[in-house]
Amino acid sequence: MAKDGEWDRRSLLRGAAVAAGAAATVPLLGKAATAQTxxxxxxxxxxxxxxxxxxxxxxxxxxxxxxxxxxxxxxxxxxxxxxxxxxxxxxxxxxxxxxxxxxxxxxxxxxxxxxxxxxxxxxxxxxxxxxxxxxxxxxAVSGEPYQIHGDIGRVPWQELDPAPLMEASLNGGPAKRLTFYTRVPWLGLSADVAEEAGLRAVASQTIEYQGQTVWMYFGVLESFKLGGIELRNVPVQWSRSESELQAPASDGLIGTWILYHFLTTIDYAGRSLILRRRTPETARKVRADAIQAGAKPLPLWLAREHLLHSSGSIADSGTQVVALNIGGGGEMVAGMSGETAEQLGIRTDYDRPIEAFAGGQPVVSYPCYPKEVRLGNAVAKHVYCYTDKGGGAGGFAFADAKAASPGDYGFDILGHFAHSFYKPYNVTLDFTDMNVYIARGKAT
Structure with a gap:
């Protein structure tokens, strides 16, 4: 669906986010200082x-x-x-x-x-x-959406790289291999899996992606089972072209809309996804366990329907807003703009460019190695990260921020913390009190 020569911002940019595995970040060190004054x-x-x-x-x-x-x-x-x-x-x-x-x-x-x-x-x-x-x-969704049956779903991952994979059942059918990513809102499926589940499109849209036309379809899934949890009446999306929506070898992708209906623990160290009902009793226990494991409560902000943010730091930046890109894939720990990397004096290897696509557009990234990236007590030192040479998004500069009025998400983002950052930890997302807990080791 085109509007004044521009594609509907959500469909194109969400597809792009999965393909790129990155958040739009902008240089902000000087801007933050200006705001304080x-x-x-x-x-x-x-x-x-x-x-x-x-x-x-x-x-x-x-x-x-x-x-x-x-x-x-x-x-x-x-x-x-x-x-x-x-x-x-x-x-x-x-x-x-x-x-x-x-x-x-x-x-x-x-x-x-x-x-x-x-x-x-x-x-x-x-x-x-x-x-x-x-x-x-x-x-087209009649009745209560996202009806939850069961109290807890703990699903082991069959793979960790290039992206976490786990099994789920659609409309009572055989197990399918799904991954997850917080840069995507909805539950997305491959076209073949959608057809097998008997899904009917209630809306559709075309986009342009890497020079080809892609049809996107939207419908309602009767049943989605993940471990001991079943969700009923679930909005779902699928596409004729799967490359922009699924990681390789997966049948679909679980987005933030599913995750925020639960007290969600993404247990990288234990290689599992844990979904719990959001009850006061469960929340108290999970918070207590996380704090006992050394996690401090960090703020959780949800922008533009599905994009997770918290407070963190890169090198000597001080604590600022960062994007949490949990799931997806890739070897990088974090990404930042070229200007931010230069301002922070981060060693960048411009001799080894990384050429890729994001949002259907070619982008060039460069390896960089900040002395530290930190989320609360979770820290990684001298690790492999991405940046660009201009002022974009850590090597994946695409139109995501520009398409979201006003101008972007409305606030500056220091960088994004990606898949590899979380590997030693378990991450609990509390969407009631809006805190995130990152604790070393397996979840209890």
Whole structure:
């Protein structure tokens, strides 16, 4: 589906994210410092990742200018980043009342409803945002989506590299080999597996990928079984061309939408995926186990429907916003822009370029070796990372950030932490209190 010469931003960029295995990152060291000196500038605070301070600054603006659409929308976005839904709805509805046709507000409010499985409320907001495929897709889901049966699903991985692989069952059929990746929102399947499961498309879309036309289809899966967990009434996507949606040798890919319905532990050290019901009792136990194992609670922010972020550091950057690209594949530990690598004095090997594709476009990366990359107490020293020579995304500069209004995700990202960083650890994602715990060794 083309719009004014541009492809629908979500379909193309999500496919690109899987193929590339990277997040859009931008050089930000100077920008963050600028924001700190402009204390009252709400947008600068937001861009520097000081979200709570930015929220208070937007509230101050609204007290003196209650019809400020931008301040209301951004204040809602602050709440949405941390899954504080009543807060997000309050301010986004205010922004919508002030400017009913504003596409960005409609998009954010749709996202807010989608995260709560309130698809009937999300549909008109998707339509107003110009997301016709989403509107048709979610409008075709009858009854409660993502119905959870069972309390815990622990699924061993059959492979770790080039990407984790595990078995799952679709509509009661034979086991299929699936991987996962937090750079993708939905449950995606190969065309053959979708046909075998008897899926019917309720919406479709064409995109251009690496010079060819790709048809993407959207439907609803009756049953998805993963270990001791069954999900029913699950939105699902498949495509005629599988290369941009699945890792090699997999039948499909589990995205963030599945993961955020659970208290999710991605146990790299134990080579398993653990999905638990999000109950207060389970959450308390998992948090206690993680803290006892040496993990400190880190903030978890969810941007643009499915993209995970937290706070971390690279070399001497200090703590800043980083992207968590959990799953996928690749040998790199982290990625960053060329400008960030240069500002931090990170050794970069420009003699050994790595040529690849991302989002259907050729990109060039370079190996680099920061003295340290860190997420809380989880640290890797002098490890193999990627960067580029310009100001892009750690070697995988594509249109993801540019396509997400306003300009990007709205905040600067120091870098992204990728598949290989997590191998010694287990990672627990708490989507209720919005914390992430990274502990060394196998999960209990």
């Amino acid at each position: 402009r204390g009252g500038d709400a947008d600068a605070l937001f861009r520097a990742g000081k979200f709570e301070q930015a929220g208070r600054a937007y509230e101050a603006i609204l007290k003196t200018d209650p019809k400020n659409v931008h301040a209301a929308r951004q204040r809602g976005y602050v709440g949405l980043l941390s899954n504080r839904f009543p807060e997000a709805e309050k301010y986004l509805k205010t922004a919508l009342e002030l400017a009913p046709a504003d596409k960005e507000t409609n998009h954010l409010l749709a996202d807010c409803y989608i995260r709560q499985d309130k698809f009937s409320l999300a549909v008109p907001r998707c339509e107003a945002a110009g997301e016709d495929v989403y509107a048709k897709w979610f409008g």
